[in-house]
Amino acid sequence: MTDAPKDATNDRGQPGRQARSTAEWVSFVISLLLVAAVVGMIAVQIPGEHGPPVPTVAQSGPVRAEGGSFFVPVEVANDGDATAQNVQVLATLTQSDGTETIADQVVDFLASGETEKLEFVFDTDPREGELEVTVNGYGVP
Amino acid sequence: MAETRGPWASELVDIVRAASGGLLFGIPLLYTMEVWWIGSYTDPWHMLVVLAVTFVAVTLLNRTSGFRDTKDIRLRDALADSVEALAIALVCVTLVLLLLREITSATPPQEALGKIVYESTPFAIGIALAHHFLRRGRDAGDDEDGDDEDGDDESGSDSQSPRRAGTINATLADVGATSIGAVFVAFNIAPTDEIPMLTAAMPPGWLIGVVAASLLVSYLIVFVAGFSNQEQRHTQEGVLQHPITETFACYVIALVAATFMLWFFQRAAVGDPWNAVLSNVVVLGLPASVGGAAGRLAV
Numbered sequence: 431m432t433d434a435p436k437d438a439t440n441d442r443g444q445p446g447r448q449a450r451s452t453a454e455w456v457s458f459v460i461s462l463l464l465v466a467a468v469v470g471m472i473a474v475q476i477p478g479e480h481g482p483p484v485p486t487v488a489q490s491g492p493v494r495a496e497g498g499s500f501f502v503p504v505e506v507a508n509d510g511d512a513t514a515q516n517v518q519v520l521a522t523l524t525q526s527d528g529t530e531t532i533a534d535q536v537v538d539f540l541a542s543g544e545t546e547k548l549e550f551v552f553d554t555d556p557r558e559g560e561l562e563v564t565v566n567g568y569g570v571p
Numbered sequence: 572m573a574e575t576r577g578p579w580a581s582e583l584v585d586i587v588r589a590a591s592g593g594l595l596f597g598i599p600l601l602y603t604m605e606v607w608w609i610g611s612y613t614d615p616w617h618m619l620v621v622l623a624v625t626f627v628a629v630t631l632l633n634r635t636s637g638f639r640d641t642k643d644i645r646l647r648d649a650l651a652d653s654v655e656a657l658a659i660a661l662v663c664v665t666l667v668l669l670l671l672r673e674i675t676s677a678t679p680p681q682e683a684l685g686k687i688v689y690e691s692t693p694f695a696i697g698i699a700l701a702h703h704f705l706r707r708g709r710d711a712g713d714d715e716d717g718d719d720e721d722g723d724d725e726s727g728s729d730s731q732s733p734r735r736a737g738t739i740n741a742t743l744a745d746v747g748a749t750s751i752g753a754v755f756v757a758f759n760i761a762p763t764d765e766i767p768m769l770t771a772a773m774p775p776g777w778l779i780g781v782v783a784a785s786l787l788v789s790y791l792i793v794f795v796a797g798f799s800n801q802e803q804r805h806t807q808e809g810v811l812q813h814p815i816t817e818t819f820a821c822y823v824i825a826l827v828a829a830t831f832m833l834w835f836f837q838r839a840a841v842g843d844p845w846n847a848v849l850s851n852v853v854v855l856g857l858p859a860s861v862g863g864a865a866g867r868l869a870v
Contacts, residue, residue: 450648453578453581453767461654461659464661465657472684513612528698541681544679571612
């Protein structure tokens with residue numbers, strides 16, 4: 431390792447290199463460690479069996495009433511190993527008189543271990559009926 | 572330029588030049604949601620293949636260009652610089668994705684790695700082409716016919732008029748070049764859905780970080796990366812020719828260009844909530860300021 435100067439001739443106007451300086455060696459070693467760490471983080475995910483995506487959904491908080499509408503927070507999570515695409519989430523509100531109101535949302539991509547927060551909006555109070563939130567389907571990218 | 576610096580300072584400038592070249596080449600794809608999505612579902616084997624392909628491409632480019640002032644002659648130098656280019660790309664892309672909140676503490680590691688690896692490919696290629704990018708700036712590129720102008724400026728002429736005219740011309744050239752560069756880059760991004768998507772995910776106050784990053788990146792590209800007439804830029808006279816004032820003034824121009832682009836594509840209109848428009852302008856202002864900085868070096 432040396433701080434040797436770089437010679438100043440080259441047909442393109444760029445000086446050619448004689449030897450890497452200490453600074454260049456230090457940044458190279460740090461870079462090598464960093465790239466190795468990233469490759470290592472990727473590599474540790476390879477072994478083992480990889481199952482399908484398992485998207486699940488649940489109400490994540492109390493119903494909120496604002497401006498005559500009722501907001502229901504839900505969380506959809508992927509407990510499986512693979513990414514799910516176009517995850518369709520349905521919220522079905524059944525009133526005491528049997529009337530059903532259905533709301534739906536789609537999550538574009540849900541990676542393994544990822545959680546997305548959604549809000550469903552109803553005109554009637556879900557607390558006075560029966561609310562069911564389900565994952566209705568998904569695609570595999 | 573590099574000969575007057577110590578080895579550590581020279582290495583630091585090389586790294587800044589690399590990051591700047593990567594940004595110039597990689598910023599459009601950093602604002603592309605399809606790349607984020609591909610990163611979301613990419614399996615680990617595919618990520619390793621992408622890294623390997625990127626490494627080979629960068630090594631080939633480093634044999635001819637690279638990000639250093641020196642030209643790589645030996646294969647081992649090209650290989651070593653390729654490792655550095657890849658590392659710089661991985662770090663810079665991670666920082667930009669964090670800034671854009673495409674990676675947060677809630678992002679699963681595999682998804683984050685997928686996004687970083689895919690976005691690093693164009694960024695690393697930009698690094699390998701960094702020295703090729705804009706190495707001949709406005710003055711350096713006009714050596715033959717620019718000598719006379721330089722001569723006028725440096726001869727300490729009796730009259731102040733030529734110097735004042737030169738200052739005004741330089742300022743006007745910077746304004747024009749920044750506008751063209753900012754519009755050139757913003758034109759590709761303004762009509763897409765990425766801008767409202769990104770702003771929607773940003774908490775209050777986060778935009779200040781985007782503003783700071785835009786100013787920093789613009790300053791580094793023009794005044795630190797050593798792409799072209801950097802030393803002359805440091806010594807130019809005039810209110811808008813000082814590095815700090817020029818950086819701020821050109822950022823304002825980039826914001827104006829971003830606003831114009833959003834209006835042009837009907838993404839902003841009179842009567843829209845001002846805070847929503849401002850958020851979109853600031854988020855689009857980051858690539859616009861990168862384009863503006865490139866424009867000042869290219870024209």
